[in-house]
Amino acid sequence: MTARSIDGAACGAEVEAGLTSRIAALSADGVVPHLAVVIVGDDPASQVYVAAKERACERLGIQSTRVDLSSDCTVEEVSATVSNLNSDPDVNGILVQSPLPDGMDEVSITDLIDPAKDVDGFNAANLGRLVQGDVSGLLPCTPAGVMQMLEFAGVKISGARAVVLGRSRIVGMPMALLLAQKGADATVTIAHSRTQNLAEVCREADILIAAVGRAEMVRENWVKPGAAVIDVGVNRIDDESRESGTRLAGDVHPEVAEVAGALSPVPGGVGPMTIAMLMSNTVRASELQS
Secondary structure: OOOEEOOHHHHHHHHHHHHHHHHHHHHHOOOOOEEEEEEEOOOHHHHHHHHHHHHHHHHHOOEEEEEEEOOOOOHHHHHHHHHHHHOOOOOOEEEEOOOOOOOOOHHHHHOOOOHHHEOOOOOHHHHHHHHOOOOOOOOOHHHHHHHHHHHHOOOOOOOOEEEEEOOOOOOHHHHHHHHHOOOOOOEEEEEOOOOOOHHHHHHOOOEEEEOOOOOOOEOHHHOOOOOEEEEOOOEEEEOOOOOOOEEEEOOEOHHHHHOOOEEOOOOOOHHHHHHHHHHHHHHHHHHHHO
């Protein structure tokens, strides 16, 4: 068995195509969706991510504003920047690019963002709505993107046994909530570094979401034959065969493709979908504010 690839770029293009008419309707009412991205410091990966978000905005006709702050700025400066964007009626969506410099509490800064403009979906108010089963607002982009990918690939979720490997507030926990919500109806296990017999737990899954941040941790014998596997991990590892000396690797080892029924690639899987869902959240925020 060789797993079929779940193409995140194709799925993301489908999501973006569905936004076109909604953006046009907003424009007819005099509203141009406007996303503001705050980037603190010069982390190379952050620069790449923000550039990809800017290109997506340009494709769709969404206004994009980038606010660059130096790595030695203070928490007060970041907070003041967020406050100014909160009060700007022309800005519909705000995100503060992760990671932040050492010493800055990302959770505290995220919670400063107006929940109505929190297009990353990480503000406590938006996460709280998700806990209550309300999925009508701004959802965390990566978990929401994974749900779209599963639907795009025709993966049956209702009644399936799902295992989420990782329990972060950004991916693991909201992912579990989305899979278990009414309408999705999976039976969900959250696994992590303290889970006993971890490989056995993962091997029971019809749907396995790997979001632990450890390169190629999930091996062939961790996966149930025919399972759908979504690899959320993006890790840079040494590779002397590459001119750069490194390559990108997911949390799932390539050998899993010989066992799984469907597998998302890295790169080209969850990454494009996360950006597509950010665009979707920006449009949704604009609609709700209008």
